[in-house]
Amino acid sequence: MPSRxxxxxxxxFYQPYAAERRAAEALGATFHADGPPDDDLLxxxxxxxxxxxxxxxxFLQKLPACKLIVSYSTGVDHMDLAAAxxxxxxxxxxxxxxxxxxxxxxxAMILSCARRLHQTDRALRDSLHWDITTSHPNRxxxxxxxxxxxxxxxxxxxxxxxxLALGMRVLAYDPYAVPTCAAQIVATLDEVLAQxxxxxxxxxxxxxxxxxxxARELALMQPTAFLINCARGGLVDEPALVxxxxxxxxxxxxxxxxxEEPISAGDPLVCRPDVLSTPHAxxxxxxxxxxxxxxxxxxMQEVL
Numbered sequence: 337m338p339s340r341x342x343x344x345x346x347x348x349f350y351q352p353y354a355a356e357r358r359a360a361e362a363l364g365a366t367f368h369a370d371g372p373p374d375d376d377l378l379x380x381x382x383x384x385x386x387x388x389x390x391x392x393x394x395f396l397q398k399l400p401a402c403k404l405i406v407s408y409s410t411g412v413d414h415m416d417l418a419a420a421x422x423x424x425x426x427x428x429x430x431x432x433x434x435x436x437x438x439x440x441x442x443x444a445m446i447l448s449c450a451r452r453l454h455q456t457d458r459a460l461r462d463s464l465h466w467d468i469t470t471s472h473p474n475r476x477x478x479x480x481x482x483x484x485x486x487x488x489x490x491x492x493x494x495x496x497x498x499x500l501a502l503g504m505r506v507l508a509y510d511p512y513a514v515p516t517c518a519a520q521i522v523a524t525l526d527e528v529l530a531q532x533x534x535x536x537x538x539x540x541x542x543x544x545x546x547x548x549x550x551a552r553e554l555a556l557m558q559p560t561a562f563l564i565n566c567a568r569g570g571l572v573d574e575p576a577l578v579x580x581x582x583x584x585x586x587x588x589x590x591x592x593x594x595x596e597e598p599i600s601a602g603d604p605l606v607c608r609p610d611v612l613s614t615p616h617a618x619x620x621x622x623x624x625x626x627x628x629x630x631x632x633x634x635x636m637q638e639v640l
Contacts, residue, residue: 339365339640340401342373342381345389350408350629356385359633363640383636391427393419404639406632410434410619411568413541428635432490433627434619439494441618442566445590446483446499446534449562451475454612455588474560474587476533479503484532486510486525486548487567488517492538507531510539529556534564541568549573554580562588566618569594578604581611592618 341360343353346369357367360383368377369385378384378398384405391405393416399405405420405427412429420427448454452475459465483499485492485508496506496519508519509528522528525548529535535557539545549563550573557563563586565572574595580586588610597616599606606613619628 337380339363339382340377340380341365341367341383341385341636341640342377343369344378344384344386345372346370347387347408350387355629356633356636359637360640363637365640383639385632385636388414391415391420396420396423396425399423399425404428404635406430406635408628408632411540413568413570426639430628430631430635433631434621434624435490435494437621437624438491438566438618439498441592441614442491442495442536442538442564443498445564445566445592445612445614446536446562447478448612449534449564449588449590450478450481455609458609477503481505481533482507482531484508484528484535485519486528486535486537487539488513488519488521489538491566492536493517493519495536495538525553526556529553530558532561533558534562536564537567537571539567539571541570546570547573549577551576551579554585557586559584560587562586562590564590566592569597574605581608588612592616 341356351369353367353369360367365382375398379400381399381402384399384402385408386405387408391414396416396419402425405415405425407415407429409429410431412427415427417427479502482505485496485506488496488508488510492508493514496508496517499506500518506519507522507528508517509522509525513521537549548571554576563577577589581589590612591605592614593616605611
């Protein structure tokens with residue numbers, strides 16, 4: 337029986353998976369992306385490609401022939417890696433394809449918060465208010481402010497370099513910090529929270545980091561500070577964030593990721609003027625998507 341590459345949950349954005357199909361067929365494998373596969377097809381899959389669908393221990397039992405699962409994402413918190421390893425399956429994300437893209441998106445959010453661009457835009461659209469002396473004051477130069485990074489892996493390190501180039505002071509907390517990061521590494525998360533004008537999260541979602549920014553942490557931030565999250569929504573206790581914003585404990589937030597995606601009607605954060613929201617879009621540039629597909633193909637070819 338030939339090797340089979342199966343797409344678990346085909347995404348309209350990637351259809352018709354032409355590059356992936358060509359690569360698989362060039363190596364004698366069949367490629368299936370016409371719709372959700374049935375259990376018989378899953379049982380024959382050598383490589384499973386997925387778009388962040390939950391992969392748990394029970395689901396892995398449907399994959400007796402599988403050697404590789406690749407998620408079109410950086411994070412792997414939706415996959416049971418230990419259970420996959422027990423079955424001899426390599427389960428992996430695609431780290432590094434969007435490093436510059438997410439760092440740039442985060443920096444754009446910081447710039448918008450610094451100059452109150454999203455708030456000023458909304459106010460102008462709503463009322464045609466043209467008084468720059470009263471419309472959203474407290475704008476400041478980035479070179480006079482501090483960026484605090486929580487996590488300095490690929491993306492956090494890339495953002496640190498960009499912020500330093502703009503003259504910002506950059507602090508970072510990461511118990512697994514790489515020595516080459518240009519930021520000033522501090523000993524505790526509390527130091528970053530208390531000293532930063534912008535706190536930007538760049539850690540994976542793990543049992544250790546889930547809900548790491550809660551009521552206590554938000555209370556440590558300055559009332560003029562902003563929370564930026566382009567990592568994973570589960571890092572933040574969202575009800576605590578709503579309370580902190582209502583109480584003016586912090587100046588605002590910029591969120592590309594949420595606990596629940598997509599958000600529901602009446603979401604308490606997305607319609608606030610003090611919150612800048614984007615729909616998990618930081619990684620989606622033309623260049624990043626080319627790199628993503630090429631890396632997925634490379635992992636697939638190694639196994640086939």
